[in-house]
Amino acid sequence: MELFFQYMVAGITYGAIYSIVAIGFNIIYNTTGIINFAQGEFVMLGGMIAVTLNNFMPLPSAILATVLITMIIGALIEMIFIRWLVNPSVLRMIIITIGISIIIREAALHIWDEKVRALPYFTGTEVTSILFFGAHISPQVLWVIGICSVVVVLLNLFFNFTMRGRQMRACASNRNSARLCGINAKNMVTLSFVLSAGIGALAGCVISPITYVHYDSGAPLAIKGFTVAIFGGLGNSMAAVVAGLILGILESFSI
Amino acid sequence: MRVAKLFVLAVFLMIALTVAPAAAKDTIKVGAILGVTGPASFLGAPEAKTLEMLVDDINKKGGVKGKKIELIIKDSSASPEKAISFAKQLIEEDKVFAIIGPSTSGETMKIKNIAEEGKTILLSCAAAEVIVNPVAKYVFKTPQKDSDAVIKIFQQMKKMGITKIGVLSSNTGFGKAGKEQIEKLAPEHGITILVNEVYDKAASDLTAEVTKLKAGNVQALLNWSIEPAQSIVIKNARQIGLDVPIFQSHGFGNIQYVQAAGAAAEGVIFPAGRLLVVDELSKKDPQEAVLAKYKKDYETKFKEDASTFGGHAYDALMILVKAIENAGADKEKVRDAIENMKGFVGTGGVFNFSPEDHNGLDINSFEMLTVKNGKFSVLKK
Known part of the structure; x- marks a missing residue:
């Protein structure tokens, strides 16, 4: 029974990591209908920038600054590569995001190096664990689950109950009609990149003590996150979390 | 007119083609296929740095037998596909004297035959025993056997x-x-x-x-x-x-x-290998001097801790250099010289090569280590 919970906890850890990455995919899909394959790179950038900033400032402000910086990078990427496209097809935008992911990865290799980094554990150390029904769980996992839940709730409130959120969803379901209603579709797309870059960076910060981060760590996370986003039905953050947990638990029990 | 231009161009090309190999004759081209980036960067990056440092040093001192070493490093990112194409490129286009690397066993196994067919010496920096067992004529390796x-x-x-x-x-x-x-x-x-x-x-x-x-x-x-x-x-x-x-x-x-x-x-x-605990070695240890010098040079130059992996590249290059010094810059003779080399003191241990053993290290080249207060230390029995 103890072991059952231990496997469960392992599965939830995997699941929480996958879901928080999957949510980033969903936001951009929600406004533009495209899959942003550079999402994993936002996660990687988040981790890398936070580790660097943490050398100069305490952890909370480093994370906050990281999220802001990555949001700006997200906005710049959208403005440089996507915004000026006239009537782009979905396929073309997807291919552009794949290109962006390669550029970010190579840039990260040159800015930093090939070494593996990690933020310190938010609470405790590498060996700290909390006993939970006979299973040991690292406090960092609770941080990941906690932040994941807060992000999902906030996103749901944002998309369903605020004007901006509704405008973003309108753009996804019918871009032309949304524009006829006076919504600035281009700004909405930029906003979605900013949001998903921010969430990706936050994810990169909280998961980095567990998974480590290096210039190449974005892609494997993005593949799992993408799988989960599809499994949960693209665009639905709540379902993405459930799908992430199912995949994580399946993986853990299949070992 | 046009024909004349073409003719001039052709003459230039011919001169260029004949001059280039003549210039290259004065250098010894050594290729290196290392996983500088990617999942094996822990291995490849210190290996590449070590090679650059050593080659600079050797060339400053006048090279090997009066010839400068020309180092060509290719980053394979630990991908066997890339290693294969780099190996072919180094052997067929650059016509290198020898290849150092690859960093990983998977890559080495993929290019073992390429080196063998190209009759080019391969000094692998990877660990798996299968690299040298069965023995391939041109393939050697410097890390200890798994x-x-x-x-x-x-x-x-x-x-x-x-x-x-x-x-x-x-x-x-x-x-x-x-x-x-x-x-x-x-x-x-x-x-x-x-x-x-x-x-x-x-x-x-x-x-x-x-x-x-x-x-x-x-x-x-x-x-x-x-x-x-x-x-x-x-x-x-x-x-x-x-x-x-x-x-x-x-x-x-x-x-x-x-x-x-x-x-x-x-x-x-x-x-x-003993590199990690060089401070704990006694002065009588045959490897002490080599290890202490490499560690000091590496750490002053790159401001990071030396690792055994960089040491594997050190051994590979120094074995090659020693063999060239002994046998001259002839591929076949150098190959024989490596195969018969005895008592070479490297960072991995004391190498004794033979036609049956292209690794040259035995179990005594290993030391059991442990981690104590975040540092490597010899395990007290």
Whole structure:
């Protein structure tokens, strides 16, 4: 029974990591209908920038600054590569995001190096664990689950109950009609990149003590996150979390 | 007019073509295929830095037998596909004298035949015994054999009274080769493998794998990989309260892995060359002088800790240089010189090559190390 919970906890850890990455995919899909394959790179950038900033400032402000910086990078990427496209097809935008992911990865290799980094554990150390029904769980996992839940709730409130959120969803379901209603579709797309870059960076910060981060760590996370986003039905953050947990638990029990 | 222009161009080309090889005659081209970036960058990056440092140094002193060394480093990012095309490029286009690398066993096995067919000396920096067993005429390797590492670990387990172990390995060439050796050698040493799991090299968390080990009531954990996963595995094991001794392969010999695992790395036991504990060696140790010099040079130049992996590249280049000094710049003669080299003191140990042994190191080149207060230290028996 103890072991059952231990496997469960392992599965939830995997699941929480996958879901928080999957949510980033969903936001951009929600406004533009495209899959942003550079999402994993936002996660990687988040981790890398936070580790660097943490050398100069305490952890909370480093994370906050990281999220802001990555949001700006997200906005710049959208403005440089996507915004000026006239009537782009979905396929073309997807291919552009794949290109962006390669550029970010190579840039990260040159800015930093090939070494593996990690933020310190938010609470405790590498060996700290909390006993939970006979299973040991690292406090960092609770941080990941906690932040994941807060992000999902906030996103749901944002998309369903605020004007901006509704405008973003309108753009996804019918871009032309949304524009006829006076919504600035281009700004909405930029906003979605900013949001998903921010969430990706936050994810990169909280998961980095567990998974480590290096210039190449974005892609494997993005593949799992993408799988989960599809499994949960693209665009639905709540379902993405459930799908992430199912995949994580399946993986853990299949070992 | 046009014909004249073409003619002039053709003449220039011919001159260029004949002049270039003439200039190259005064240098010895050494190719290197290393995983400078990518999953094996822990190995490839220090190897590349070491080679650059040594070649600069040798050329400043006038080169080998009056010829400068021209180093061509190719970054394979630990991808066998890239290693294959680089090997072909180095042999067929650059016509290199010898190739150092690749960093990983998987890549080396893929280009073993290419080097053999191209009659080009290959000095691999990878660990698996299969690289030199069976022996290939032109293929040598400098790191210690993985079979010796396994035996060394099993001997230590016996001393500690451990007989039932759990084995984890990654799905890379290094992991697979190590797993085979462990499975092959365990019965001879009275070790039973209760749990045997393979994980993906890009794994981000291994709690489920170590849970299975905990469920199997193993007396020790033996992990075989060269990726960051080897830090993750010890962290997860300690987090779930698996407090058995943890053994790692000689792939653990980079202090970055210890730093990445933090407090969880304390007490990890692994076999490695003596470079990591050079401060603890006695002055009488034959390797002491070589190790201390390499460590000091590397650390002053690059401001980072020297690792055994950079040492493998050091050994590869220095063995080649020594052979050229002895036999002159002739591929076949140099190959014979390496094969018959005895008592070469390198960072990995004292090399004694023979036609049957293209590695030249025995089990005594390993020392059992442990992690104490975040540093490598000789394991007190």
